[in-house]
Amino acid sequence: MKNAFDYDVKVENGLTEEIIREISANKDEPAWMLEKRLEALEIFNQTANPNWGPDLSAVDMNQISTYIRPKAQMARDWENVPDEIRDTFTKLGIPEAELESLAGVGAQYDSEVVYHNMRSYLSDQGVVYTDFESAVREYPDIIKQYFGKLITPRLHRYAALHYAVWSGGSFVYVPKGVNVDIPLQSYFRLNAPGAGQFEHTLILVEEGGSVHFIEGCSAPKYNTLNLHAGAVELYVKENAHLRYSTIENWSRNMYNLNTKRARVEKDGAIEWVSGSFGSACSMLYPSSLLVGEGARSEFTGITFAGKGQYLDTGAQVMHYAPNTYSTINSKSISKSGGVAIYRGTVDIGEQAKGSKCSVSCESLMLDSESRSDTIPAIRIATEDVDLGHEAKIGRIDETAIFYLMSRGIPEEEAKAMIVRGFAEPIAKELPMEYAVEMNNLITLELKGAIG
Numbered sequence: 001m002k003n004a005f006d007y008d009v010k011v012e013n014g015l016t017e018e019i020i021r022e023i024s025a026n027k028d029e030p031a032w033m034l035e036k037r038l039e040a041l042e043i044f045n046q047t048a049n050p051n052w053g054p055d056l057s058a059v060d061m062n063q064i065s066t067y068i069r070p071k072a073q074m075a076r077d078w079e080n081v082p083d084e085i086r087d088t089f090t091k092l093g094i095p096e097a098e099l100e101s102l103a104g105v106g107a108q109y110d111s112e113v114v115y116h117n118m119r120s121y122l123s124d125q126g127v128v129y130t131d132f133e134s135a136v137r138e139y140p141d142i143i144k145q146y147f148g149k150l151i152t153p154r155l156h157r158y159a160a161l162h163y164a165v166w167s168g169g170s171f172v173y174v175p176k177g178v179n180v181d182i183p184l185q186s187y188f189r190l191n192a193p194g195a196g197q198f199e200h201t202l203i204l205v206e207e208g209g210s211v212h213f214i215e216g217c218s219a220p221k222y223n224t225l226n227l228h229a230g231a232v233e234l235y236v237k238e239n240a241h242l243r244y245s246t247i248e249n250w251s252r253n254m255y256n257l258n259t260k261r262a263r264v265e266k267d268g269a270i271e272w273v274s275g276s277f278g279s280a281c282s283m284l285y286p287s288s289l290l291v292g293e294g295a296r297s298e299f300t301g302i303t304f305a306g307k308g309q310y311l312d313t314g315a316q317v318m319h320y321a322p323n324t325y326s327t328i329n330s331k332s333i334s335k336s337g338g339v340a341i342y343r344g345t346v347d348i349g350e351q352a353k354g355s356k357c358s359v360s361c362e363s364l365m366l367d368s369e370s371r372s373d374t375i376p377a378i379r380i381a382t383e384d385v386d387l388g389h390e391a392k393i394g395r396i397d398e399t400a401i402f403y404l405m406s407r408g409i410p411e412e413e414a415k416a417m418i419v420r421g422f423a424e425p426i427a428k429e430l431p432m433e434y435a436v437e438m439n440n441l442i443t444l445e446l447k448g449a450i451g
Helices: 017-027 031-046 083-091 094-101 120-124 132-138 140-146 157-165 398-406 411-427 432-447
Strands: 104-109 112-118 128-131 169-174 184-189 200-205 210-218 226-228 231-236 241-249 254-256 259-264 269-277 281-284 287-290 296-305 310-313 316-319 325-334 339-348 355-365 371-380 385-395
Touching (some): 017 157, 031 157, 157 231, 169 184, 169 210, 200 210, 231 241, 259 269, 316 355, 325 371, 325 411, 339 385, 355 371, 371 385, 411 432
Parallel strands (some): 169 200, 184 210, 231 259, 259 287, 281 310, 296 325, 325 355
Antiparallel strands (some): 128 169
């Protein structure tokens, strides 16, 4: 699904101080934000690509436009969104999902949020859900306190790039004791060829609060490289709960170099649910820092790598307090020469006595040309822990396919049934409409129809 490329503002390709100043001026930002951008630019220029994982030499910032503002002002009514942009989100099912099952929706098109709305009863309880530019203007004290603290520009080269050119994204604030009973969703659509998308998401769940946030991403296919380097900073306070679900369906010209981190305090919980499809290359490892006693992290993720794809994904957990608990359940599927890598880190510090961690990685290869690796890093600094790691890599069961075919099921559908069964533990963690979307994506991948 490809729209005509039209825009209001587009900076020149490349990454210079002049371009950074132009982006900041377009947003009418405070001086402190421009200062952070320029510091991050300097760090980016001084930092090399990682010397591990997929080859990122194709990412040439001289060929990428880092800021494109569509011909649209942010609206709180879909009728006020320009027709062609609204039609894109309608085809993606976003307005319908908002009516049926969401408490709030944000929709970003290229570099700017074009729609944002939340049900009034949540506002009455003090919940804030807005685009990130508005948050910088309206909640400067909170943003200054938390922005760039969990993910810093020095974390890696593309974190620095993000802070230099970030645009769009969401800010969520859940007050103490408030339960957001229906999910919030932000959807990110990168429509322009040869562009980058760099949204920033910051969620703060105060003591005893809870929320489910859903992130959706997609882009049409072009013959030029597109880049996604967003950042997600999540703060889960004492006895709070946050579920963060993602369905990424990028096109095959996308380099997805996203960074996500959560900081979880005493008896708090973070749940990650992740589905990664499309993209030429992905490097994504959602990280949980368990800093309070009894803090918990659960990661459930699936990747599907087809022809020409190199998906290097996984999860990281840092146990920095006693009696913390984590689980990682990762599944990957590869076909037609696709490469699916699980890369995970578990770090259990000296102070994390009585902690438990369970890691399970399963990989399913649909042919002999595909590749799947498991690369775990486990560091334990105390003996009083319970840790288990299990990895399983195998090919699709020909006997099972033969059995299903003998019952009159065509071979393609038999394979699809087995793959959907393999992915079922992930699908059941998603709301119904997103589980259906994921199963549809799997069917399309098996037919080679994506990208």
